[in-house]
Amino acid sequence: MLLGQSPKIESSQLAPHKNLAKVVARHAQHDYRNTIPQYAHEAFAELDKTVRADGRPIILDSGCGVGESSWQLALQYPDHLIIAIDKSAQRLDKSKNHALVSAAVIFLRADLVHFWQLLERSQWPIEKHYLLYPNPWPKPSHLQRRWHGHPIFPSLLKTSPEFILRTNWQIYAQEFALAVEYLRAERFLVQPLKITTPITPFERKYQASGHELFELMIRFAQ
Ligand SMILES: C[S@@+](CC[C@H](N)C(=O)[O-])C[C@H]1O[C@@H](n2cnc3c(N)ncnc32)[C@H](O)[C@@H]1O
Secondary structure (H helix, E strand, O other): OOOOOOOOOOOOOOOOOOOHHHHHHHHHOOOOOOOOOHHHHHHHHHHHHHHHHHOOOEEEEEOOOOOHHHHHHHHHOOOOEEEEEEOOHHHHHHHOOOOOOHHHEEEEEOOHHHHHHHHHOOOOOEEEEEEEOOOOOOOHHHHHHOHHHOOOHHHHHOOOOEEEEEEOOHHHHHHHHHHHHHHHOOOOOEEEEOOOOOOOHHHHHHHHOOOOEEEEEEEOOO
16 A cells, blocks of 8 residues: 555445434434533633624534644635534644634534534534544444434534535445434435545545545535
């Protein structure tokens, strides 16, 4: 393998997981109430003040990594506030090396499981929610680590009227679409994605490695 190349995803799972419907239905029965640490409450309260004072519509970049997509989104949507979240301090540190004015993007180090729960109780004007190349967790036994198999999923779907998911594992996107259909009775199609200019390091790496890429765009009927 060449330097910087990435192996294709290998999984014994060749179709959407047979337990997906059961798992999603079980998670839909109860509000997910994981204990949120005090520091996460405090960080969110601080950000909440900023968001309310700012007033611009918001685009979320969840799992933003080094923040390359967050800056791209800021260029693409100059009238929006971009909020970019990742749990990795190391990756977020790299996000700051950017020429754009910092007012365009707010980076927050947080666990998305906490952040999305807190978000559900807020009234932020979120327009779009990007999930770019989430960890695929391709082993069948890892279904509940994928976002759509996680108990947070019903809360995640309440965060925005619009989602953009990208992945190099078609089954991940197909399962996400099915999970949405189970919960919201709306069907969205996974599309092959042809990239000319990558907007994230993972996208660049997968493109350079010749992987097929997939996109799921979700726009809920209001
Ligand atoms: C495969 S990387 C993709 C990063 C970036 N979106 C890209 O395409 O280059 C997945 C990212 O999700 C972040 N992540 C995974 N689980 C998370 C969680 N529970 N809370 C916050 N960030 C998380 C990881 O730290 C990592 O940066």
